[in-house]
Amino acid sequence: MSHYYRLVVSCPDQVGIVARVSGFIAQQGGSITEASQHSDLQTGRFFMRYEILADSLGMSVETLRSAFEPIAQEFSMQWALMDTQKRRRVILMVSRESHCLVDLLYRWQAGELDCDIAGVISNHEDMRSIAEWYRIPYHHVPVDPNNKEASFAQVQELIDNARADCIVLARYMQILPPSLCERYAGQVINIHHSFLPSFAGAKPYHQAYERGVKLIGATCHYVTEELDAGPIIEQDIHRVSHCHTPTDLVRFGRDVEKAVLARGLRWHLEDRVLIHGNKTVVFS
Amino acid sequence: MSHYYRLVVSCPDQVGIVARVSGFIAQQGGSITEASQHSDLQTGRFFMRYEILADSLGMSVETLRSAFEPIAQEFSMQWALMDTQKRRRVILMVSRESHCLVDLLYRWQAGELDCDIAGVISNHEDMRSIAEWYRIPYHHVPVDPNNKEASFAQVQELIDNARADCIVLARYMQILPPSLCERYAGQVINIHHSFLPSFAGAKPYHQAYERGVKLIGATCHYVTEELDAGPIIEQDIHRVSHCHTPTDLVRFGRDVEKAVLARGLRWHLEDRVLIHGNKTVVFS
Amino acid sequence: MSHYYRLVVSCPDQVGIVARVSGFIAQQGGSITEASQHSDLQTGRFFMRYEILADSLGMSVETLRSAFEPIAQEFSMQWALMDTQKRRRVILMVSRESHCLVDLLYRWQAGELDCDIAGVISNHEDMRSIAEWYRIPYHHVPVDPNNKEASFAQVQELIDNARADCIVLARYMQILPPSLCERYAGQVINIHHSFLPSFAGAKPYHQAYERGVKLIGATCHYVTEELDAGPIIEQDIHRVSHCHTPTDLVRFGRDVEKAVLARGLRWHLEDRVLIHGNKTVVFS
Amino acid sequence: MSHYYRLVVSCPDQVGIVARVSGFIAQQGGSITEASQHSDLQTGRFFMRYEILADSLGMSVETLRSAFEPIAQEFSMQWALMDTQKRRRVILMVSRESHCLVDLLYRWQAGELDCDIAGVISNHEDMRSIAEWYRIPYHHVPVDPNNKEASFAQVQELIDNARADCIVLARYMQILPPSLCERYAGQVINIHHSFLPSFAGAKPYHQAYERGVKLIGATCHYVTEELDAGPIIEQDIHRVSHCHTPTDLVRFGRDVEKAVLARGLRWHLEDRVLIHGNKTVVFS
Structure with missing residues (x-):
């Protein structure tokens, strides 16, 4: 089974979230193999889930978490980054x-x-x-x-x-x-x-x-x-x-x-x- | 569309209902094209529905109804006999x-x-x-x-x-x-x-x-x-x-x-x- | 699990099969708990399956088979009578x-x-x-x-x-x-x-x-x-x-x-x- | 019915496509209401579809098309940008x-x-x-x-x-x-x-x-x-x-x-x- 990191996010919807998150992943060289988004129009909340090939990133899940923290704060995200090797x-x-x-x-x-x-x-x-x-x-x-x-x-x-x-x-x-x-x-x-x-x-x-x-x-x-x-x-x-x-x-x-x-x-x-x-x- | 009589029955379940009804239909020469039965084990009630080719019987629906009446009484049936020509x-x-x-x-x-x-x-x-x-x-x-x-x-x-x-x-x-x-x-x-x-x-x-x-x-x-x-x-x-x-x-x-x-x-x-x-x- | 006999029949379709078979079962006092029939209009073949409470019949499956044999011959049936106790x-x-x-x-x-x-x-x-x-x-x-x-x-x-x-x-x-x-x-x-x-x-x-x-x-x-x-x-x-x-x-x-x-x-x-x-x- | 632009893209998969496209949309102030992606692992081809609120962009579909053209060329995209007002x-x-x-x-x-x-x-x-x-x-x-x-x-x-x-x-x-x-x-x-x-x-x-x-x-x-x-x-x-x-x-x-x-x-x-x-x- 391949090794992935999974980023799961929910936050208030606004312009630029996907750009910011996908830009961040791309900067690290991350290869996204599966991406899902949902905007709930009734509550104005945004949801996303990325599956990223761990090897494409060349960093530990902890390092990636630290690097992502500022973005999470900027958009008031509830988020988690999972490592599929930690079952x-x-x-x-x-x-x-x-x-x-x-x-x-x-x-x-x-x-x-x-x-x-x-x-x-x-x-x-x-x-x-x-x-x-x-x-x-x-x-x-x-x-x-x-x-x-x-x-x-x-x-x-x-x-x-x-x-x-x-x-x-x-x-x-x-x-x-x-x-x-x-x-x-x-x-x-x-x-x-x-x-x-x-x-x-x-x-x-x-x-x-x-x-x-x-x-x-x-x-x-x-x-x-x-x-x-x-x-x-x-x-x-x-x-x-x-x-x-x-x-x-x-x-x-x-x-x-x-x-x-x-x-x-x-x-x-x-x-x-x-x-x-x-x-x-x-x-x- | 073919011409059928439809016999629909419900009554207390007991041995011999199908034999009596199908025997009656057979005596009149009736050709049954579709037959369904159900015994509800919880309530002890029996249900059946026959579709009979009208031409095979050679009698009006009224005549058939009269002929069937004694059987219906014998088994305390709620019943109806429909003629598909009467829509x-x-x-x-x-x-x-x-x-x-x-x-x-x-x-x-x-x-x-x-x-x-x-x-x-x-x-x-x-x-x-x-x-x-x-x-x-x-x-x-x-x-x-x-x-x-x-x-x-x-x-x-x-x-x-x-x-x-x-x-x-x-x-x-x-x-x-x-x-x-x-x-x-x-x-x-x-x-x-x-x-x-x-x-x-x-x-x-x-x-x-x-x-x-x-x-x-x-x-x-x-x-x-x-x-x-x-x-x-x-x-x-x-x-x-x-x-x-x-x-x-x-x-x-x-x-x-x-x-x-x-x-x-x-x-x-x-x-x-x-x-x-x-x-x-x-x-x- | 209750004890049943199962009668399964296929034969050329004609008037009176159900009457004959259900009449036979009723004569023996048999209580039919499930009955299914099908007439294939294209091939003119008739199919039926009865599930009969064994205790209601008071005879062995072999005896019942012998008693049914003449009916089977009369209608050129392919048939089988199974005893659910013989798994x-x-x-x-x-x-x-x-x-x-x-x-x-x-x-x-x-x-x-x-x-x-x-x-x-x-x-x-x-x-x-x-x-x-x-x-x-x-x-x-x-x-x-x-x-x-x-x-x-x-x-x-x-x-x-x-x-x-x-x-x-x-x-x-x-x-x-x-x-x-x-x-x-x-x-x-x-x-x-x-x-x-x-x-x-x-x-x-x-x-x-x-x-x-x-x-x-x-x-x-x-x-x-x-x-x-x-x-x-x-x-x-x-x-x-x-x-x-x-x-x-x-x-x-x-x-x-x-x-x-x-x-x-x-x-x-x-x-x-x-x-x-x-x-x-x-x-x- | 709301007014949307729909961007539909397929191209060889590589790191950074989503970042580039979503970044471009965000720069224009575009509000994405629905986003779908798919990477075909067998053929290495990438597919995406964005639904963007037209009003959030403040430009005609033609202007948006011209602005997007360089990105499309960069990634060898087959693409189309549709205006839902043009049925x-x-x-x-x-x-x-x-x-x-x-x-x-x-x-x-x-x-x-x-x-x-x-x-x-x-x-x-x-x-x-x-x-x-x-x-x-x-x-x-x-x-x-x-x-x-x-x-x-x-x-x-x-x-x-x-x-x-x-x-x-x-x-x-x-x-x-x-x-x-x-x-x-x-x-x-x-x-x-x-x-x-x-x-x-x-x-x-x-x-x-x-x-x-x-x-x-x-x-x-x-x-x-x-x-x-x-x-x-x-x-x-x-x-x-x-x-x-x-x-x-x-x-x-x-x-x-x-x-x-x-x-x-x-x-x-x-x-x-x-x-x-x-x-x-x-x-x-």
């Missing part, structure tokens, strides 16, 4: 439904997800065997309904010890406490098994069945304090009919969930997802 | 958005919708020209916000005078009064411009934009007293991204609305849609 | 691409594929570990380009010893010899990584890239002597653009291949696929 | 199938297609009435199989007299002579009623039916001398099954054709389609 460290959290976990582990092994998997945390023991087959550390943290605080303190410790910077709720059927949502804001990705905002909360496929919808869906989103209400990264659907029982909906749904979560996570890992209020800009 | 009479209702109306008129002329269009009713004059190009009577019934009763009395009179048995709200932006919903129960089809139950009510594309969803949709459903809550016939979606403004969503949405309404109406006209509580069985 | 025995064949194999093994374990997996045969050793994690016997049968006959004799022996009645080429990159195609006609399912008939043969994603198509696809079909030309069971596509390299196409394609093969195999195992000349009737 | 002039060509023509006329009237429709040319009289309802000049040019040359000389004259710069074959069932293909290279858009490269040539839906495919499609492409082999702009598909007759395929196909042609033409009119050998870059 993100991901924690997968799961309860008893295995499909998303197994799918992500397979894709990771197949090279589709450019990250290290630092560990799996579960409130059950069920997934230990498959996680360990992939040589991933497995942490069983039961959640005591009468003392969730202790459990989530342990979860937080595991995340921090693993130096993880991305947490994926791969059908983890517990609600994260606000403290964790806040601590890892923009780093926790959930898959919800409905086409949000329809059927938030529990048992969405049964809600969908009761309403008699003709399409079911899944939604990958960042976790915020408000349940199932964070910025949406990706959604997809599957057609159903009167023939299908709730069990069929759950089965179709598994495939949609897997696909949507895998795409959302991949884009997140490639720094393609920029949060904009309660929405996302996705340079996919 | 449904459809009233189209529209406000100012033309896309659904124009699409339905074109499909009707192209032979995709097997019905007579008995007239167009609108609270505006805008669509008169295109309706009349298709030689369809156009009725302008303004809706006075302070006296809706009078307007809808006129609407009802027009429907009844036209002997219409199907009313299509092709982006008719007025809410039908409960009396009309009840009088034409199961005969009024609406297109809602969202993926219900998400974004019921007004301005769904703007609601969708605000929520930052990645797919927008449209829903074709039977109208009931409760707004946007009737049995769903068909739904579909279109992918959107951060690039798209509310105006883009409206534009994409038009295509989804047209497609979904046309499919839903066609299935209704072909007696493929059976209402089952607040859901539908669609033998498409 | 099909499936052999998976694979080369070095793991995605389809891993996906099928997972779905099988999750209960989505109602069959026994009798073994994995591969011309490489790569997949042994994952197959054995699922406790499936693994047979390494190298294919010597100069003596394929010997290899395929061994393959045939393995299939026969395993009493397999379904062979899935889950990205098995060898061409089966005509003798095997004939011996297991209607039992060998292949996944081809293009939207057939486009891009038959080798390296379809590269062919697709060269042609600049905007959608890539995959096709699940029965294997016949003529390469990539057998009856199609299922197809699906994925959108691509100028941004995507052949590597991206391969990656997207993996997901389409997995989905299409899994659906096709599931339908085959549930006796939903009836071969009709070089086409299929799929009661999905 | 393209489109000729629609049609035979007897009305769906694409009617769809395009409606979208044009609804403001979805930013162009002037300079006329409709047909080898039949059938579409005169609807074209004239939209107040579009209609030209009936019969094609004599024994003297096609004369007919196409007349077609060419009509196109040139109309000062048209875009010709849409909206189900025009005649093959354009090589001379016209060459004269209007990159300006003639065709809709082919199959998922190319499958089923090129005549009666594609019947070919698809015979092959038993499970999806049918349509392809919008630029016309070149080789039949159905030009650069593909857009494709889409519709699911079909054994239930569907060739007539059904034709009916489903009409909707796919309309959608695909409308998208392709819209992108072409917005200068989003860049031809790259026999492929396209589409900045949609």
